[in-house]
Amino acid sequence: MRIGIAEDSALFRDGLTMQLGRLDVRVVITAGTGDELLAQVTRCPIDAAIIDVKMPPNFTDDGLQTAEKLAASHPATGILMLSQYAELSYATRLFTTGTAHRGYLLKDRVANAQALRDALQRVCRGESVVDEQLIGRLLSHQRHLNKLNDLTATEQAVLRHMAEGRSNAGIATTMSMSNKAVEAHMTRIFAKLEIPGSPDDNRRVLAVLAWLRGM
């Protein structure tokens, strides 16, 4: 797997490169800014890009803009956004122009090699990724207690996976069940929780996130 990194902190960049090296992933581009990454991507193709949200020159959402440009020019390239802030609205913003090949992780998740590899593989496959810690926090929120209690344990797990952006196939594999069973669970979940939309929508993750956030 060929990876490009856009990250302004040299120390973090080095740590990330080191972590990716251990995962047998080749880092072919290391850029300090989003524009640098975009410039190099044209010469040096990559499978996925890891992009920090907050980068020069504005230190606001420069990374998100880079991601949008990259997604537009290279729709098949996986994009993994990293953020220091546990801010789900970055994820929802990332998903508004498309959910395939896009993921959002908290920066400290990088320390977990398994989670990082899993996330990279999923964005390369075309799935979405939402930091499971953020999803866990949302699901444990008291607001949802009553409604979530209506779900079976399996349904709760499926909901969590949907919120994390996994595909039907991904969920089926992870939970060792058939695609059809997963779809049935999803339909029930949407009905029970009265989530607007349908589980077949490719922007399903957005609907689930919105429901979880109470919007």
Add this chain to the structure above:
Amino acid sequence: MGIAFTAVVPGPAARRPKASALRAWPRLQVLYGVICPPAAALIILAFWPMWRDRPLLALASVVLSMALLSAGILLLDEPSQQGSARMLIGASALLTAGWLNNWQVGPLPLISVPASVAGIMLAAWAMYSYPHSPYEQRAGKRFFGTVLGFLLAAEVACILVSRPQWWGFPAGAWWPSLMPNQGAFQGVSLLFDLAGVGFAVVYMLLWLGRWRRSRGISRSLAKPVATAASVTCAATAVELVAAALSASPHAMNLIFTVEAYLQIGVPAAFVVSVLQRRFARTRVADLILHLRGPARLSSITSALRDILEDPDLEVVESLESGASLESGGMARPRAGGRPSPGMPISAGGRLGLPVMATSGDQLAVIVADPSLSIDDDLVRAAVAATAFALENAQLEAALTDQLREVHQSRLRIIQAETTERRRLERDLHDGTQQRLVAISIMLGAAEADTTAEPVRAILSRAGTELAQVIEELRDLAHGIHPGVLHQVGLEKAIRTMAERYPFPIDVALPPGRFSEGAELTAYYVIAEAISNAVKHARARRITISGEASGDWLSIAISDDGLGGARADAGTGISGIIDRARAIDGEAGVESAPGQGTRIWARIPCA
């Protein structure tokens, strides 16, 4: 006659402004109560014989004497009008004495003849010098003194060369007839009458001069007395001419009667004028009340111009003490009759009235028409009102400055705090936290690479701990400053914050973006209110609502907790109010015990 002229200018101490009509009221009552009954008795006694023969004349004379006395007492109440008051009371007494000859016995005619002359002169002088004119006084004193002396001398001469019976007095009347001589008597009588007519003409001319000199309010105030003076002067002239032409007793009686009724106009004019002057002073005092908003020099000027009827009046602000007008060549008043300090006349013939603050500093100078100085009380009222208004304006300006300074200082403190928090948050996020993550990665690598099981366990433990530290650090940094606020906006940032709490927080905020200061303030208000609800109110549900309308963002945070929160200094709620006020917003708390707490804020968000 000395009595009449020495009392004209009371000393400065006697002329301190004497309160309102309300405070004067009891004193007036006492004066009237004490003086009027015996005076009325005396007057009625003096006119007693007249009631039978000439009741109309008697009635007019009684009314005139009583009215002069009343007007005198009314003026007695005004410290600056003591002179006029005494002259009117004196005139009343002398005119009453002048009618004593009605008794036609003994030496009474001897008293009555000069008394009536002196009474008329005193009344004329009282009218002319009223309300208080330094210019009129000096020239007037000499003129009236001379005329009175001459007329008295003529009267005495008349008496010495005549018998009372020649005047129509009965045989009982007596006076020292040194060398009775018909021819001499008629000659001196004629001289007396001509001198009287001459005086009447000169008196009219004097009034004409005074009238021409007066302007504005002093002319308005002099109008009633001037009218009365002209009318009585003309009547007196007619009487004297008729006497000189030896008119019949019947005709003279008619003239005397009409004249007496006309003379009642004199005290009446004084009463009208007193009321006018009080009204004018009240209007000047009202000046302060009518100057709404910050009193400016221009508004004071136009109010004074209006009230004092002086369109050329100016109020000049003093830059340094008295500097502004002294350069124009100030001189002490020519008349020299102004005992109060600081009533200089400028070279241009204008009256300069310094306006002093209570501290003794000169605030301004009122440059007015010199005719204003005729009414001391009015001048003092104008100066006092102006001083009050200017001093108020100064205090108000100083207070506004201080308030602005306090406001700016609070804003600076909050800005400095925000900057510092932002810096700290950035240091934690961009520095410390990233390094910790990098260390965490290295620990993970070491853990993966080592084969020594004890080391792996330690590294694993260290990695787990470090992950927790990173998590805590992120929350801590966020608490110091909401780093994402600027990027995601108020509504999303609050939603994220709400997700951190384990109980329901309903967020209904407008999704739009607002000014950075408004968003930051709203964020802090909400964060502080939530923290307050969690810490003190033991709330289980919080509702955050907001609405943007026009240039204002209104937010409210309601909880179902204990209530009874107060905005005491040092509490989170007082901090909320401070923060809202610092950007010209406002905030408040409604928190009845047991009813939950609602904290609201209105924040300018343009």
